[in-house]
Amino acid sequence: GLAYNPLPFKEKDVSCCPKFTAPLVDRSVVAGYPTAISCAVRGHPKPKITWMKNSMVIGEDPKYLMQNKQGVLTLNIRKPGLFDSGRYSCRAVNDLGQDEVECRVEVR
Template sequence: MGNQYRFRVFSENLVGVSENPGVSQNTADIPKAGLTLKPPQFQEHDFRSAPQFLTPLVDRSAVAGYTTALNCAVRGHPKPKVVWLKNQMAIGDDPRFLARHSQGVLTLQIRKPGPFDGGTYGCRAVNELGEALTECRLEIRVPQ
């Protein structure tokens, strides 16, 4: 029950048995009563997620005139859009700042900061599922 068969038939008479068998063209299918195969439904996993900071920004102190960097790490799918902030204002294309993004690690490089570059810095990550924000304080020390 539940198998398929193909038959080979040899003929036999007074002269002997045939050399080659006759093979059936169609298979014989004997179904099992009451049993049918129902494969489980495959449900694709949804990998989308809202942005989340794995490593937040930390408060820093830097010496005026020496380049410093702020680092954090974010994850989210689809890839979040990142905006760097200084005192809740977007930094934009200021040439003193260089923002980099590699494999979820975000870096804001501040070139030769002066005393006016101190304040609260933030990083906002936004995608279609939500947004996340991390902030830190940057203190610029003037050498004596």
Template sequence: MPTPIVALREGQSTTFECQIVGTPEIHVTWYLDGNEVTDGAKYGISFIDGLATLKVTQARVSDSGIYVCEAHNDAGSESCSIELKLCHEAGVMLLSTFPFFFVEKLKETPGVLGSSALLECKVLGSPPISIAWFQNGLKLVSGEKHHITFSDNLCILEVNSLSNSDTGTYTCKATNIAGSDECSAVLTVQGQYMMVSNFSELLFFSFPLEIPCETRQELVVGVECCAATPLPSYLSQL
């Protein structure tokens, strides 16, 4: 991917910016042609809310070269670069757009038959950016089966009504005039796990079911009737 170029007239000033996404603690270092640039009267350096900036004041020929912004934490490091050229024409001329890169890549995703799966990644770069999705190298078209969105640098692919044919490698490709980049991950569709609510459904017999019965003698209950004693006269009058 080509390094973007900024051309300045001698004596002009410019500011380079680099958006950084990551978990703290992040350290940012700027370099000019491999030599570290420090904050001072010539260069103003800041890093606030994920935005790393380098201001070059009253540029001279000695300020020409490739500037690199390197961000690093315990997980690793990333860098981006831009070239500054001094020219005699008046004004600032942007000769190229900023390239982009994926700050959040696709992850391996499991799916269940009949349900939906969501694949997400995030990209940073100069607009306009076009996004394309592929399954096993075949381009996908947004519709009822594959719903594709791109908003706030977040690329989302929703695969609906999953079937076994949806298993495969999915690729998100981002492109602007500075170049293109892509990331991939595998979606694996698995069968449903069915819950059995009725215990009787768990009973299976490979042989006829026999229930032995015994003949019991009939139990005869004798009932003896007798005449009740008449109620006393004072109770019968109540």
């Protein structure tokens, strides 16, 4: 007989709370050389992403470039100085919940 198939199952339509699938990794970098930290997140609806340094939200700062490509999140630090050392975290939030990852960046 025919298999009963009411609707094709599309995984992306299933609502789920944000979950980081790849964490941030600690970095040690040389001052003045561009660097980047990245992680990966999934969630539906698409989570809102917030980057923080030492628990302070990184706003529209020309030093930083934030990218989100299909859930791969990257924070580029253009010309890190010694004062850019610290704890960096990335938070993802949607209607169902939130998740957060963090790492240390040491500039020397």
